[in-house]
Amino acid sequence: MRTEQIDALVIGGGAAGMSAAATISAADFSTALVEREDELGGVLLQCIHNGFGLHEFKEELTGPEYAERWVRKIEQSEVKTFCGTTVMEMNLLEDGRKECFGYSPQHGVIKFVTRTVVLTMGCRERNRGNVMIPGTRPAGVYTAGLAQRLVNMNGYIPGKEVVIVGSGDIGLIMARRMQWVGSKVHAVVEIQPYPSGLTRNISQCLNDFKIPLYLSHVVSKIYGKERVEAVDITPLKNGVPDHEQTFQIKCDTLLLSVGLIPENELSKQVGIELNPLTNGPTVDSMLMTSIEGVFSAGNVLHVHDLVDFVSAEARLAGENVIDYLKGVKPDRELPIKPGANIRYINPTRINPDVNSEIYMRPLVVSNNARLKIMVNGEVVKQQKKPHVQPSEMIKLKISPKFFKDVELTPDSRVEVTLQDEP
Ligand SMILES: Cc1cc2nc3c(=O)[nH]c(=O)nc-3n(C[C@H](O)[C@H](O)[C@H](O)COP(=O)(O)OP(=O)(O)OC[C@H]3O[C@@H](n4cnc5c(N)ncnc54)[C@H](O)[C@@H]3O)c2cc1C
16 A cells, blocks of 8 residues: 655645645645545636636636636645545544545555645535425436536536526526526525525626526425426515415426535544534634644635635645644634624634634624624724625634733633624
8 A cells, every 4th residue: 555654634626725735835844635536626627607816816717717726836836646536534643643545546545644634625515305395306406516517517408497496606606507508597596585695696697697586485396207397486474485375487407506515524534523503623723623733724614605715714724734833833812702693703713912814604684784803792893894694704804903902811702793783
C-alpha cells in the first residue's frame, strides 16, 4: 500500500479544498489534496452561469472559470493532488497524527499519515424522501442539482414540462436553464412566505422569464404511473394546507430544490461534534473541530450562498493550519452565540485579540434591521442592515476594538442579535 507522510491532508477538491490547500502549501508545509471526482472544482463545474468571483477576483465569472483560476494555482503549487480518490476512513493515532485511507481505481488504497486534516467535502442535496411529498413514485422527479449536472455536463434534458419545488438558488438557476433549453417551467413552489434564494436570482431567473413563484404553497401530491403526469399545488393558510384551494398543473418533470446537507459522514465516523443548527462540525476561532488538528471550511461546515465566501473561509482555515503546525494558538477565546432573530453563527468561538470574520444567517426578513454585538449583555457595536433575509448570509468583521471597554473574564460571552427597527 502506498503511504504518504504529510503535514496537511485536505479532503475535497472544490472551492474550499483548493483554497485551503494552496494556502498551506505556500507556507512550505507538505500538503495533499484528495478529490473523489476525476477533476478538481466540485460543484462549480456544473454551474455554467455567471455570478462567481465578484469579491475574490473583482470579476464576474462562470463556475468553471472560477474553478479554473484555482486549479491553476494548485498546479503552480507544491500540492500533491489525488483525483478519483475517496477518503473513507480516518483514525486518530496516539502521537496526535491522523491516518486516513483513500480509495482510488488508479492508485489502489493510499494511506495518508498527516499532522493535520482540513475537511472540505461540500454538501449534498435533500431529496424527495427528506420532504415526503405524497403520491406515486414515477420517473421524472430529480433534485435540481442532478438536473443541472445532466443538462450542463451530460447534455441530457430531463423533461419538457417542469414544476420546481423550492426557491433556493439551485432551483432558481435551473428554472432559467430549463427555459433556455426549450422546456416550459410552469411554476416554482415555495413553502415559505419569502423566497429562499438570492434576490438577484429571483429577478434574473424568474421575473425576466415570467415564471410564476407561488410563495406559501406546497406540492401536495404527485400523479403518474411510469412518468410524472401532474402535481397538486396547495396554498398554506396560517401555515396549514388549505386543500379547498388546491389546483393542478400538468407536467412531466418535478425538480426539487429543497435544501442542502453538509457531507459529514467521515466527520461522524471519527467522532467529530456536529452543530445541530448547521449540520456541520462545531468549530472554534481557528475553524478547528472538536478533534485537535482537524479543521473544516466551506459547505461542509455550513451551506454558503457565495463561492467567494467559501474561498475566503477556507483560506483562513489554511492560515490557521499553518499557525497550528507552528505551535501558535490563541491566548483566549470567547463563545459567540446567536441571539434574537439569528439562526446560527459560525464559528462558535472567537479570539478577541485579533480581527476575525463571522458568518450568520438571519431568521427573519426585514428592510430596516439593526445588528447588535453584545458582550456580557452590553452592546459593544451595532450596525444598520437595510435588508436581511434568511437566504442571504451575513458576514461580520469583529475587531479587538469592540472589546476595549469591557472587562473580559473566563465567563464572558458574546451574543449577536438582529432587531427590526420601528
Ligand atoms: C447550483 C448552484 C449555484 C450556485 N450559484 C452561485 C453563484 O451564482 N455565485 C456564487 O458565488 N456561488 C454560487 N454557488 C455556491 C458555490 O458554488 C458553492 O458554495 C461552493 O462552490 C462550494 O464549495 P465547496 O468546496 O465547499 O464544496 P463542493 O464544491 O461541493 O466541493 C466538495 C468536494 O469534495 C469532494 N468530496 C466529498 N467527499 C469526499 C471524500 N470523502 N473524499 C474525497 N473527496 C470528497 C466532492 O466530490 C466535491 O468535489 C452555487 C452553488 C450551487 C450548487
